[in-house]
Amino acid sequence: MPDTVKARYGIAEWYGREFTSLDAPQRKIYAEHALGETEAKPPACPFQPDQPPCSKKGGVCSMQRYEEGPNGRLGDSVGEPVIMCPRRFEADGLIYEWLAQAADFPIHETEVAKEVPFMRSTETNKPAGKIDMIVAHQDGDRLRWHGLEIQAVYFSGQGMESEFKTLRDDLEEPPPFPSANRRPDWRSSSAKRLMPQLQIKAPTVRRWGAKLAVAVDRPFFDAIGGPSTPPSHDVNEGDIIWLVTRLNRSHTGTWQLARDHWEVFTLEDSNTRLQAAETISRENFETALRSRLRPL
Structure with a gap:
């Protein structure tokens, strides 16, 4: 252009x-x-x-x-x-089916729950935080599930x-x-919004033997570093399952939600990506500082 x-x-x-x-x-x-x-x-x-x-x-x-x-x-x-x-990610149940497949759940036996209470207030004893979605498979008394956080921009x-x-x-x-x-505003969407959610929820979910998945679109994912080379698809080797979608033009000219990329990161690697910033050098910092200094 x-x-x-x-x-x-x-x-x-x-x-x-x-x-x-x-x-x-x-x-x-x-x-x-x-x-x-x-x-x-x-x-x-x-x-x-x-x-x-x-x-x-x-x-x-x-x-x-x-x-x-x-x-x-x-x-x-x-x-x-x-x-x-965030509701845009719910089209056609694509992300739920995708997470079920990544978790090796039988698709026809997979169930979904929305906004499941995860934390409670110590003062009121009422729910104080929720996991956006849960994708689960019940086999008799055995319940397997993974959480899913959805992050729009x-x-x-x-x-x-x-x-x-x-x-x-x-x-x-x-x-x-x-x-x-x-x-x-990638910064607000990632470091200020999504990262605290992962830091709060992922350790507990991990301790319970489950995973936390995150659904974002490709522009968001590219803004925090894009795909790894090669990406890991081993859900046992990380904490966060990243499901990356994109909107493609359909034959009718409308935008259609589609799978783009998925991979597994540790919580620590996810946090590093979501910060999407690094400390500048002291020289650059002090140059900027001098330009802003004014008499008291």
Whole structure:
């Protein structure tokens, strides 16, 4: 892409629909839902088994970069979408079946449980933390299971309200170019959100003889180092089973969740990757410090 072409992140999927497939009247309806300007129920989430109304504020499932087209309109897409909503990972039960296969559970006998209490408050004795999903196999009195944490990506930059208002009021085609700069915040999504979850849950799950799996998308995984060479597929040699998905274009033009890569890491190696940062040299630190020093 030439340097002269402006590109920004915009909506890739909205309330379960591919954004560029929506016409202006449909975008207006969705924008009114996103802004809370209608009493109608939000559109159904097509990625969950019972397709309940979307529960994500704003309804944005994924985002991707777009070039700016003529007259400030939306141009060509750049790269692949980044998943913003954890429910997006539930499409077609793909990650549950994938984890069951990695764990060598019989698929037709595998069961799933959501948000299982994992910690309790010492003050109220009520649940104080949950594991997102449990994938399990029962064989008589024997119960085998693995936990699954799902991590979508946060974005930094201006909030989406201005974008929703623009889409509500704009009735032209194609859609308008994104109104503000936004970008995936890998740091908040990894070191600040996911890593503490793994540090809290993985040691206990490991002590109980189970594993903790993590579902992320490929842009997230690439941001923390990408696949190992060669990757380990031995679940007995690590603590965290990484299930890496991506959104591929289907023959109908929609985005479809697909398996991309999986491997097993120790908790320590996972933490190292999730930090996604290293200490700079003292010289560089003090150079930056001098530029910021001001009289008391």
